[in-house]
Amino acid sequence: MEKFEILEHVTDLKIKFFGKDKKELFLNAMIGMYEGARYQSQDGKIEREIKVSSQDLASLLVDFLSELLYLTEINQEVYQQIQFKKFNDPSTNSRSKERGSPLAAGQAKLEGILIGKKLQRMGILIKGVTYHNLEIQQKKEGVWEATVLFDI
């Protein structure tokens, strides 16, 4: 299974991510975002803690990617792996589209350790991770998919 696919978009960067489960979807979203914007790393190994909580699974993905961009810019790092300590998605119907219908704030959560390297250079600077037409869904064959539009 491929990790992600860069889709055509006139102005921005649109990427579809895949994963056999939600954790892998989030991992591949991280990898796809960095690769899609051509972030290159140097040698060395860095570990950094990440904690994000959001009102639903779709927001959790946006907030997770936004937090990664923040950590990348502040620390000049790029991450390749994440060890999840906590991944809490309160949605009951996993096949439903995660659009609209926000749940109570703070219900979706993730915590983990990011493993990465020092940033060497980037190809594209991402200004923001948008909610535009954001969809997270599990396909019939069980694969999770998400499409995210990045403002660049």
Next chain:
Amino acid sequence: MLSKKDFKKVTDWLWEIPKSFRSDMRVPARAYVSEKMLEESFKDRSLEQLVNVATLPGIVNYSMAMPDMHEGYGFSIGGVAAMDAKEGVISPGGVGYDINCGMRLLKSDYQSKDIQPHLDKLATEIQKEVPSGLGRGRQIKLDIATLDKILEGGAKRLVEQGYGEKEDIENCEANGRLEQADPSVVSSHAKNRGRDQVGTLGSGNHFLEIQKVESIFDEKVAEAFGLFQNQVVIMIHTGSRGFGHQIATDYIRVMMGVMQKYGIQLPDRELAACPFNSPEGQRYFAAMSCGANYAWANRQMIAHSVRKAWKNILGKNASPLSVLYDVAHNLAKIEKYKFGGKEVEVVVHRKGATRAFPPGHPEIPERYREVGQPVLIPGSMGTASYILVGTEESKEAWYTTCHGAGRTMSRKAAMRAVSGQEVIKKLGEKGILIKCWSMRGIAEEAPIAYKNIDEVVEVVHQAGLAKKVVRLVPLAVIKGE
């Protein structure tokens, strides 16, 4: 799906989708485009986004799109909407992630023949003096207290510290400072990102250009602006960098969480909004104002670096660079308008759209008040740019005009169509120098990826949104990566 038959032709340059088109529309939607541009607009979803904006609570008169419109998220790029300041909403998606992305133009007293022999050295020196790198800031990190002063004071704060002249501030929209700025409502994430980015250009379509005045359309206004044939000018295009991006990210999240509380339902989550007169709306506006002030300070510091490079190459006695004007094209502003003797106060959202106040407007510098506000419209890399002037005719569009050419081709498609080397060669044949750290960056921003700026500006001119004053052509382009 929208089609041409859904539009009513108002004039040759203005097309309207009536309110009856969709039940959730509160006002009609209007696009300032030629018929040809309208037909091309169906290729993306910008018109659907224009209709979506018409559903925002408190929107007054019309949802509008400028001729450089193209698909964005939430609002289209080139989108304009004014919300009633008492009853309406404010939407971070109507401002964009790059708060107060905008233009500044520096004028010289020199003609292109005077600068041509020094052009390469000058472009290299500017590239050296103005940090452009992706995500990388300056070497010096400001402490939070110093940053807070910049967030409150904008460009004025930097001028007070010796990074410019008093006239720089006078020739800046809002005098380079929105008074509603309140650093206490800005997250530590945003402040951390802002500490080392004052005076940095950024990447993508942000650029510096050394240009010359190629044609003059209106002698009287050109003279009032201090512009003359073959004059060398320098154009700066950048915004609030990671600081503004983080404010947008933070507050879109806030809005998303409170929309239900305020009973707001919208067709696109990226339109997330809340009442302007709510605690969350006021906090966003105060934070956005900090973003705006940061961007004005950023362009002020870049102008300072450009002036330094100018003197380094042309000598200490070289005639200095002065600011023609500095104007935002991603911002929400409180403005007052009179319709039929009745005054309305509105929050005008301009996302990829430029404010263009008419002659006599009290908010433009006295030296331009008789002719109107200078409007700075950049073309795509290596193509022409324009200086226009605001008109009274544009009142219905909240005195607004376009902000650039507008993309028509994805970066991937541009890369497939042309290489960076080819772009450099073609521009070189026209005598245009390019300084950029990345070949790929050059291909992605190639002129073929954009609408023709001459056509876009012609619509602006014909529709009366603003009037052409001069056309500028590039001599050298200095890009971020």
